[in-house]
Amino acid sequence: MYNKLLKSVSLPYQTVRGSFETRQTKAAQFTRKIMSHLSGQFDNEGISLSHLGREIKKVVPENLAVFVRKNKDAESYAQLNRFYTKDNFIVKQSLEFVPNENGKLNVSYLPSIAHEVRHLADSVYHPKILSREQLLARKGLDTDKFYNFYDNDVYVPEVDGGKKLNKAILKDIRNKTKKVLKGYSAEDKVNLLQYIRYSLISERNAYKTEFKTAKKLYNKNQPVYEDSLNDQTKDYMFDEKIKLFHDMTAELIKEERERHKAKLKHNHG
Numbered sequence: 001m002y003n004k005l006l007k008s009v010s011l012p013y014q015t016v017r018g019s020f021e022t023r024q025t026k027a028a029q030f031t032r033k034i035m036s037h038l039s040g041q042f043d044n045e046g047i048s049l050s051h052l053g054r055e056i057k058k059v060v061p062e063n064l065a066v067f068v069r070k071n072k073d074a075e076s077y078a079q080l081n082r083f084y085t086k087d088n089f090i091v092k093q094s095l096e097f098v099p100n101e102n103g104k105l106n107v108s109y110l111p112s113i114a115h116e117v118r119h120l121a122d123s124v125y126h127p128k129i130l131s132r133e134q135l136l137a138r139k140g141l142d143t144d145k146f147y148n149f150y151d152n153d154v155y156v157p158e159v160d161g162g163k164k165l166n167k168a169i170l171k172d173i174r175n176k177t178k179k180v181l182k183g184y185s186a187e188d189k190v191n192l193l194q195y196i197r198y199s200l201i202s203e204r205n206a207y208k209t210e211f212k213t214a215k216k217l218y219n220k221n222q223p224v225y226e227d228s229l230n231d232q233t234k235d236y237m238f239d240e241k242i243k244l245f246h247d248m249t250a251e252l253i254k255e256e257r258e259r260h261k262a263k264l265k266h267n268h269g
Helices: 020-039 049-059 107-125 127-138 144-154 162-181 186-219 238-268
Strands: 066-070 078-084 090-097
Touching: 020 049, 020 107, 020 186, 049 066, 049 090, 078 107, 078 127, 090 107, 090 127, 107 127, 107 186, 127 186, 144 162, 144 186, 162 186, 162 238, 186 238
Parallel strands: 066 090
Antiparallel strands: 078 090
């Protein structure tokens, strides 16, 4: 299936090419560049969403369709949202925030802004993240059942109970994942597993960026929300979950290759 990303949400291959670590470095640099520019725009009163949008436009590449607007999702404080064409190609992205009672974002919002900007950076420098999400939409795999599973069973903080409990948590997630994927083709299972893995990688990156930004503000005696001062990557067990979905994908691909090999052998015989 044709699934190339539109120019309004991607950069040329020569710009984003490289190993995973190279792309991580580029995404981090992109995030720092934007946040360095933004930090100088905040005064005691903060800035409006429209002001934030104008400043971000000055830093991001001209071809990228990115804008800022008020977040209307009651379940989240801030988010990066995608917009699709009628035939399910991602055409633009929005950074969305809930402003304070004065309709502005003050300095204490910077860690949350950094979190969402890192998601934007990952979508640009790890194009597999965006293309996999687009593919799910184009193949009709973006069901409420699947996304609810991700939101309620995977992307959730866990109880800290040591190695034994962690092992039980991962086993439970593995079993629930297999149940959710039941009935799908091997190819679709891989797409869904990879979507989860990429999403968790981007969340890990975003929370690390939020934590670093919050620490810098705290050290400068600037107001910071308490949650941002905690390294939440451990609370969500991102490392362990990313490895789990990597392993599940590898196991599935290995099984399919062995099945294909056996089929060829049978046909040849």
